[in-house]
Amino acid sequence: xxxxxxxxxxxxxxxxxxxxxxxxxxxxxxxxxxxxxxxxxxxxxxxxxxxxxxxxxxxxxxxxxxxxxxxxxxxxxxxxxxxxxxxxxxxxxxxxxxxxxxxxxxxxxxxxxxxxxxxxxxxxxxxxxxxxxxxxxxxxxxxxxxxxxxxxxxxxxxxxxxxxxxxxxxxxxxxxxxxxxx
Amino acid sequence: xxxxxxxxxxxxxxxxxxxxxxxxxxxxxxxxxxxxxxxxxxxxxxxxxxxxxxxxxxxxxxxxxxxxxxxxxxxxxxxxxxxxxxxxxxxxxxxxxxxxxxxxxxxxxxxxxxxxxxxxxxxx
Numbered sequence: 001x002x003x004x005x006x007x008x009x010x011x012x013x014x015x016x017x018x019x020x021x022x023x024x025x026x027x028x029x030x031x032x033x034x035x036x037x038x039x040x041x042x043x044x045x046x047x048x049x050x051x052x053x054x055x056x057x058x059x060x061x062x063x064x065x066x067x068x069x070x071x072x073x074x075x076x077x078x079x080x081x082x083x084x085x086x087x088x089x090x091x092x093x094x095x096x097x098x099x100x101x102x103x104x105x106x107x108x109x110x111x112x113x114x115x116x117x118x119x120x121x122x123x124x125x126x127x128x129x130x131x132x133x134x135x136x137x138x139x140x141x142x143x144x145x146x147x148x149x150x151x152x153x154x155x156x157x158x159x160x161x162x163x164x165x166x167x168x169x170x171x172x173x174x175x176x177x178x179x180x181x182x
Numbered sequence: 183x184x185x186x187x188x189x190x191x192x193x194x195x196x197x198x199x200x201x202x203x204x205x206x207x208x209x210x211x212x213x214x215x216x217x218x219x220x221x222x223x224x225x226x227x228x229x230x231x232x233x234x235x236x237x238x239x240x241x242x243x244x245x246x247x248x249x250x251x252x253x254x255x256x257x258x259x260x261x262x263x264x265x266x267x268x269x270x271x272x273x274x275x276x277x278x279x280x281x282x283x284x285x286x287x288x289x290x291x292x293x294x295x296x297x298x299x300x301x302x303x304x305x306x
Contacts, residue, residue, distance in 0.1 A: 013238075014212065014238065014241070014242050015208055015211075015212050016205065016208045016209045016212050016213075016242045016245070016246065017241075017242060017245060019204070019205050019208050020194075020205060020245060020246070023194065023196055023201055023205060024194065027195065027196070060237070062234070062238075089237075089241045089244075110241055110244065110245060111241075111244040111245045112245050113193075114193060114194045114195055115195070
C-alpha cells in the first residue's frame with residue numbers, strides 16, 4: 001500500500017548520521033534528501049520541485065534548535081501535517097513532552113536501530129497516506145482526529161510509570177490512547 | 183573493532199561492502215575534525231563548547247559501534263557536564279581528553295585496517 005515514491009528529508013548536522021539513515025531507508029526504496037541546518041531545510045520546504053512525505057528531525061543541531069525547525073515546518077502550509085519523526089540522543093521526559101506539540105509521529109532515541117527506524121518511517125508514511133485518501137473519499141471525520149489534541153496530563157502520567165529507556169515503546173504503543181476524548 | 187564492524191553490518195542489514203566502507207570513512211572524516219578541534223584548541227574552548235563537540239563525537243561513535251571512542255567520549259562528556267561554567271583546563275579533563283585522543287587513534291587505525299584487508303572480499 002505504501003508508494004515506493006516516498007521522499008524523506010533527514011535534518012541532522014552529522015554527515016555520518018545522514019548517510020546511515022540514507023542507507024537504511026534506501027533499502028525500503030525511499031528517496032532520502034538531506035539537510036543540515038535551517039537554511040538547507042528552508043530550501044527544501046520552500047521548493048516545489050520535490051515534495052517531502054516525511055521529516056526525520058534531530059533535536060541537538062550545532063546552531064539551530066530542532067524544536068524551532070519543527071515549528072518552521074508546521075508553519076509551512078504544505079507541511080502542516082506531514083509526519084515528523086524525532087531522531088535524537090535526548091531521552092529526557094520533558095523533551096519528549098515538548099515535542100508532542102509539533103504533532104510528531106514517533107520519538108526515536110539514538111543509537112539508531114535500523115529495523116526500528118524503518119518500521120517507524122513506513123508506519124508513519126502508511127498512516128499519512130491512509131489519512132489523505134480518507135479525506136479525498138470523504139470518509140474522514142476531521143473532528144474526531146485532530147492530532148494536536150494530545151492529553152498532556154495523561155502522557156505525563158504514562159511517562160512517569162515507565163523507565164526512560166522505554167520511551168519508544170510508550171510512544172509507539174500508546175500515543176493514540178493519549179488523545180483527548182471529545 | 184573488527185567484531186564491532188561485523189556486528190554493525192549484521193544489524194544494519196546492508197549487503198554492499200562499498201556502502202559500509204563509505205559510511206565508516208564518512209565517520210572517520212567527520213570525527214577526525216572533531217578530535218583535531220579538541221586536541222588543538224582544548225585550552226581555548228569553553229566547557230560548553232568542548233562538551234558539545236564531545237557529545238557529537240560520542241553520539242556518532244555509538245551509532246557506528248565504535249565502542250572504545252564512545253566510552254572515552256562518554257567519560258569526558260560526563261565530566262564536562264558536571265563542570266559547565268568552570269575552567270576546562272584541569273588535570274582530570276586533560277587526562278580524559280588524552281585518553282579519548284589515544285583511543286580514537288587506535289580505533290581509527292583498526293577501522294582503516296579492517297577495510298584495507300576486506301576491500302576485495304565479502305564483508306562479514
